[in-house]
Amino acid sequence: MKTMQVSALITFMQTLIAEETNTQNTAISTSVEFHEFGLDSISAMFLIEQLEQKFKVSISPLHFWDYPTIEKLAHQIVTENT
């Protein structure tokens, strides 16, 4: 888990959110709150599940709101898992 990079998490989330919202990765800002992309508690479940599978981590469902941007969530996941 030590090798986990914030940048890998960020890229993965950008790609997922771009797919969800039918936009380009580059349009997904890392400092904009998730709900501004139109994500809600249901798409949050999907996002968290994908992150958990890809990075083999466990993430609290409340993190989506407690760390509500790509950047904040990525840093939190790395902090918890290093």
Added chain:
Amino acid sequence: MKRLWNPLLADNIMDPYPMYEILRDSSPIHKAQTGEWVVTKYDDIKAILQDKRFLSGSKKDWVKKGINYFKNKDQDLSQIGKAIDTFLLFINPPRHSELRKLVSLAWSNKAVDDLIKRNIAALLSHKSGTIDVIKELAQPLPALTISGIMGIPQEDAELLRSKGTALLKVLDLYVSLKELVQVEKSASFFIDYFGRLINKKQKQSADDLTSSIIQKNNELSRPATQNELISLCIFLFLAGEETTVSLVGNGLLNLNRWPKVKDNMTINPTKWPTAINELLRYDSPVHVVGRIAGTDITYQGADFKKEDVITLCIASGNRDSARFQRPDVLDIDRKNNRHLAFGSGPHFCMGDWLAKRQGELALHAFLEKNPMYAVDENTMIWNDNLSIRSLQSLNIKI
């Protein structure tokens, strides 16, 4: 930034009351980071429960949206929707009133007392040393009792109970997709099981609640469909499960924490009917229930928009010092104990009598048999279900 609403923190799972107290004092109608309103004071909770502009079923709507969303991702969650479709706590008038009436017409208290006493005697016999009272008493008791009432074979009670714990996770506020997949499996099992049970009772009626519901349903002007009956019966089976586990388990824990009360109850068992109400207030089984604003509503300075979700922290209201004197004291002689453990208004719990009776008889019998019992708090484990606060394990030396 320090958040006021942290229900998933390990400390708050162990003991959510300090968090509730801070919310009551600093932000009693709190717009949480999660988008919902969290309401923690007694008067506000009661007013919203009684106000018809606030509707039930926020969870059901959420599940419906989730089913549609995950259908596009090849994840089928449709059985959850089917299983919870006519859960009484999720539906609104006029269907709510019609189905509630159906249950009350079919329900009879007769012979239930004997059934509960027999179950308790069987569960408490031949026990010695250290036992996990959750597994030995609190879990099996309500499953055996409701199975007896509904005409479900006793040998199926334990399987249904364990599957039910998985299904009840749907009530929780924040669930993961993994948990929902487990809920779906459990929902599928329940639909199949109760479908077969109802078919059997339709062919061969017996002296039980399921048969009685089928019979009364046939007399209604707008009878429940087969799917509605299945969901209603699943609800009746589950409604008194984890809540009774909570009442019995938390009851034994809290009596142990208040030794003078425990001694008092050993000497004065006639106080049980009032003591059970105080245990329900002091550590309520149901901690939160949800409502949706049916329209734009301004209440106590808060602007609820139509479809806003409101989380009512019932257990917090029951510890509100504006309503109860010395709310953090377990006082079995408390007067005028109008707690909210069973809700208020049109959704007031229909199983209150059964819950209280089971709790009272189980705690009374346990204490009578084991007046010197001692809880090992070091090994106790709380469930992480936020809507119902119950123990997963409670070791007691008897």
